[in-house]
Amino acid sequence: MGITNETKLPTEEELTVQEVNLSGPALKAAAFHVGKVCEWENNEFVLCREETKDPRQCINEGKAVTSCALKFFQQVKKTCASEFMQYVTCLDKSSPDQQFTPCRKTQAVFDKCVLDNLGYERAPFDYFPRVHVHKTERPKPEPEKPTVYPEAVPGLPEDAPKPPAKYGGRYIFQW
Amino acid sequence: MSKTAYKQDMPPPGGYQSINYKRVPARTFFGGWAIIGGYIGMTAGAFYLYSLNYKAVKNRELEVHSANLALYPMLLAERDRAYLKQIRKNRDEENKLMANVEGWETGTWMGEPIYKTQPKDCFIEPNFYDYYVHSSYKDLKKRMITLNY
Numbered sequence: 001m002g003i004t005n006e007t008k009l010p011t012e013e014e015l016t017v018q019e020v021n022l023s024g025p026a027l028k029a030a031a032f033h034v035g036k037v038c039e040w041e042n043n044e045f046v047l048c049r050e051e052t053k054d055p056r057q058c059i060n061e062g063k064a065v066t067s068c069a070l071k072f073f074q075q076v077k078k079t080c081a082s083e084f085m086q087y088v089t090c091l092d093k094s095s096p097d098q099q100f101t102p103c104r105k106t107q108a109v110f111d112k113c114v115l116d117n118l119g120y121e122r123a124p125f126d127y128f129p130r131v132h133v134h135k136t137e138r139p140k141p142e143p144e145k146p147t148v149y150p151e152a153v154p155g156l157p158e159d160a161p162k163p164p165a166k167y168g169g170r171y172i173f174q175w
Numbered sequence: 176m177s178k179t180a181y182k183q184d185m186p187p188p189g190g191y192q193s194i195n196y197k198r199v200p201a202r203t204f205f206g207g208w209a210i211i212g213g214y215i216g217m218t219a220g221a222f223y224l225y226s227l228n229y230k231a232v233k234n235r236e237l238e239v240h241s242a243n244l245a246l247y248p249m250l251l252a253e254r255d256r257a258y259l260k261q262i263r264k265n266r267d268e269e270n271k272l273m274a275n276v277e278g279w280e281t282g283t284w285m286g287e288p289i290y291k292t293q294p295k296d297c298f299i300e301p302n303f304y305d306y307y308v309h310s311s312y313k314d315l316k317k318r319m320i321t322l323n324y
Contacts, residue, residue, distance in 0.1 A: 001282055002288075002290060002299050002301055002305070003282045003301065004295070005270070005281050006295040009259060009262060010259055010263075015260050017256070020249065027246055027249075028242055028246070031243075031245040031246050038249075041248075042248035045248045046247070046248050049251065056259065056298055058252075058255070062253075062255055066249060099235070100239070123241075123245070125241060126234070126237050128241040128242075129244060
């Protein structure tokens with residue numbers, strides 16, 4: 001494995017936070033709300049991941065994402081638990097691939113409950129594939145510089161004479 | 176030979192009916208231009224209905240895609256933490272396993288690094304077999320099957 005002892009890795013304690021222990025239908029049921037409520041954290045984390053291409057440097061951003069989502073789910077559990085579970089059950093059992101189409105009625109009930117109690121509106125159905133501009137304080141990482149080879153052969157000086165080839169080129173029909 | 180009364184066989188009075196050899200074409204409801212116009216009209220109508228259906232299906236797919244994109248950062252954050260934990264476990268396991276081998280340095284071949292042009296702190300994701308090298312063959316195979324199918 002290419003991971004040496006010099007490679008800095010975060011410790012187990014740094015990586016252990018309370019995770020969102022929910023199954024697929026529950027996550028899908030709340031996807032549009034969670035994505036809208038935690039939009040800034042999500043964009044920050046994904047921007048960090050795409051810029052640095054390094055999971056070690058985006059641990060804190062990832063923790064912010066998880067804690068935001070967890071906070072939302074706790075709020076839902078406090079206020080709209082029965083509506084949420086109704087919608088989750090519908091998504092889970094109405095189609096083999098958790099389609100949204102058969103569950104519009106329970107979805108409307110859940111959306112109304114979240115809007116009334118928590119004040120979060122459901123994002124439009126095509127909100128997340130749209131292009132969004134994200135403003136961040138984090139500095140942009142330096143682009144990778146070209147490799148410098150210390151033992152490289154030095155080039156010709158600028159004013160070196162370059163006479164035309166004495167016997168022409170080596171290749172025939174190639175200029 | 177006795178005499179026989181002959182009776183000349185003659186056409187019926189008024190003559191034979193005329194032989195029915197004329198073509199009787201089917202009744203035409205539409206002319207050629209009407210058929211071409213109707214074809215174009217029906218195709219246009221069908222295309223309109225198809226486009227309605229197409230948009231509805233595309234929007235349904237777009238909604239699923241949108242939900243997946245909304246959940247992606249959360250799942251990625253969770254996955255990153257689990258991944259880094261496992262990488263650290265793998266490194267500790269290699270340190271323990273190769274403690275008795277003289278000159279062995281973890282992540283290198285006897286001190287010769289795999290990526291010699293990269294800085295020492297560079298994190299390059301290990302490939303599949305490197306990641307699963309300390310696991311049991313059963314787990315490796317299970318993961319391979321789920322990856323491939």
